[in-house]
Amino acid sequence: MASRIATAIHEHRLLPGTKLGEDRLASIFNTSRARVREVLARMAREQMVELFPQRGAFVAKPSIDQALDVFEARRLIEPGVVQRLVKHVDNTKIRRLQAHLKAERDARKNADKRATVRLSGEFHVLLAELAGNSALLRSMRELSTLTCLTISLYESAVNTCCLVDEHEAVVNAIIAGNSEQAEQLMLKHLDHIQGSLRLEADADGTDLEEILGDI
Ligand SMILES: [Zn+2]
Structure with missing residues (x-):
């Protein structure tokens, strides 16, 4: 269930x-x-x-403050995830990463929006799983779900989603063993996701719960 x-x-x-x-x-x-x-x-x-x-x-309906907390936590955790994965990567893990990227590309090609949003979140959980730290994996699962809810609430365009090209670039850096580049690409990717959301409490993004909820 x-x-x-x-x-x-x-x-x-x-x-x-x-x-x-x-x-x-x-x-x-x-x-x-x-x-x-x-x-x-x-x-x-x-x-x-x-x-x-x-x-x-x-x-759950994450508030803007919670959403900002989620992105801050992801910026701290995900460079660590890719760094760990660069150290522990092997051929089996590379095959799983490539299979995932293919699934993402296929979903997009077939205009399968449901699969596209699900797979783009799962990419980040897969990195944590392959990095092999169960506590990081648990945190990443929670953060991925909260990000997903945040995107539903605050997306500014109809099609906010991870860009599969950016996922590919991260995977290529991991395969090349370039930890620093993988970490930088991941941070840039998180900036893009956050940048596509309206997380300023301006006229349009007014967070009623935040303003009226705790009187
Ligand atoms: Zn992504």
Whole structure:
């Protein structure tokens, strides 16, 4: 259940703020409400879901401040991820990276928007997995989900997404064993993602939750 909900979030089919009713989920997944509550509580700990007393569970809606925190954390973590991967890369890992890039290119060629957004987030999780540090992987999973929710909320263009060319450039630097270049390319890539979002609280991007939520 958690992985199907997560996939729907990563494919932008379930949008931030969507109510996740216990009864409906119990019937969709043919399980008990107790089990649904347990899964939602776990997803809340991973910040994917927000729980409100009386009102229930909703797909999380990161505020602008939370979104900025996410990008700051990614800038600290992801250069470390690629640095570690350059040290531990082998032929099997290179094949997996190349297979992923091919899947991303195919999704884009087929104009499969759902697969494109999901795969572009998964690229970053794959790097953390291949780098071989389980704590980094866990953090990257959470940050990737929060980024995905942030993109749904604050994208300025219809097609905000990782650019597969930039992913390719990072992979090439990793394969070449050029750690410094891979780290720089990753930081530039994160700048581009963040730059395509409206994270200034200007007229258009007014964050009502932030302004009115905590009175
Ligand atoms: Zn990316």
